[in-house]
Amino acid sequence: MATGRNHRPATRSRGIPEATVARLPLYLRALTALSERSVPTVSSEELAAAAGVNSAKLRKDFSYLGSYGTRGVGYDVEYLVYQISRELGLTQDWPVVIVGIGNLGAALANYGGFASRGFRVAALIDADPAMAGTPVAGIPVQHADELEKIVGDNGVSIGVISTPAGAAQQVCDRLVAAGVTSILNFAPTVLSVPDGVDVRKVDLSIELQILAFHEQRKAGEDATESSPDQAAPPVRAAVGGRKGPDGDMPAVMPA
Amino acid sequence: MATGRNHRPATRSRGIPEATVARLPLYLRALTALSERSVPTVSSEELAAAAGVNSAKLRKDFSYLGSYGTRGVGYDVEYLVYQISRELGLTQDWPVVIVGIGNLGAALANYGGFASRGFRVAALIDADPAMAGTPVAGIPVQHADELEKIVGDNGVSIGVISTPAGAAQQVCDRLVAAGVTSILNFAPTVLSVPDGVDVRKVDLSIELQILAFHEQRKAGEDATESSPDQAAPPVRAAVGGRKGPDGDMPAVMPA
DNA sequence: CGCTGTGAAAGACTTCACAGCA
């Protein structure tokens, strides 16, 4: 999923597997909920259920962090919250900027899940001068001209891009030039960045397309693909002799 | 990433690997951009760069769909757009409902990436009666009481949940009871659903936490973890003898 | 000759199953 650099390319000794890192936030969320309910300890089975994974996976994941459980008992909730937070780097403060304050940017600015982890929204930035000064989620929007100054003054190393696709690469370049080394990209574009900069992306429509794929499968299990296609299947340019998936292909193939 | 059912649990004959399915939307996006620029053909190398993957992976992915390229030439852009769309089930119309019209719900309603694929926002639903009737992105918001009727009348099989975490499971249950079999969940909760229902989740803060993890790594490469922790490391309840990751641990461990 | 399509090898991740400690 990450578009950024390859982590742990060769050595891989004390490194935590990427798949495990990606699940730590899930565990943390489940543990935080338990903590709020003052639950003192939890078994791998219970915690796994709360996080939506299976217990073997969870135990294996935790084994990369160290031996933080007690055999016959389970895990101490508070202690584990701390250990995972520390591992994820959430015991320190991360100032972030959000660039592009449309609906999505506003949603992000308002999102409680940032503040409650180590993230502090240092600034909201938008290219529209009309927005400058308007507070969103209690934070005044600043003009894009200020970007470099804001990043520098606040020591921002993480930037969030929620601009339209067309502006994303340019914003990205400026963020990187100003010193940002991690970027979360919501714009539907592939960003190119120099080595040493991490990019992760969230594309709102990709997940939906994956669901559609599986949904189609379900529907196709009994009825053999109903509904006439609305777009005429474009016949392949010059060459012939395509070999598609032989099974379920009605009258779509260009002879 | 998916919280839903296991796809292709045993048989795995004509199935496309899940990892490939997850990349098809990326290829589709890159191809669509090429198509708009009227580029007729593209090599695996070029397309891979545009999609942010490597070319071997791309060719392997396409090999699961069939032999749609021309050796010595590359892929026909239009033809490939069609084939991938079909494979993903995007040649048909997918009515979706979005439940929870806060900032995020509004952002989703306005998001162009849905409509341009096969997705049609059939309705926006919110629990707040004050919002009923207000149009968002040109679509009037309807009250949650109407949920079952809307889903039934429109034959909705995909639902998007952008409510607060507390409401998500309940909304999910109602969607499923009304006939929805695929759910995209933006609320930071693990949803439980019956077999046969797919859930995918997008958690805005998880990606940020993963970035923080890597960012911390970068910072720790030279200086050995500065800044005094703001929260006192909670000492483990009763038992002692924890064995953490030996290497980089300053004065954090509970003796 | 150039680029696709694909076996085969390598690598990453998950699951199993049980030894071992509290």
Added chain:
DNA sequence: TGCTGTGAAGTCTTTCACAGCG
């Protein structure tokens, strides 16, 4: 006894490298 921690096995994914077709 009960549950963690973990080697080992199994599965999925990526990468290599080259045969083969246009």
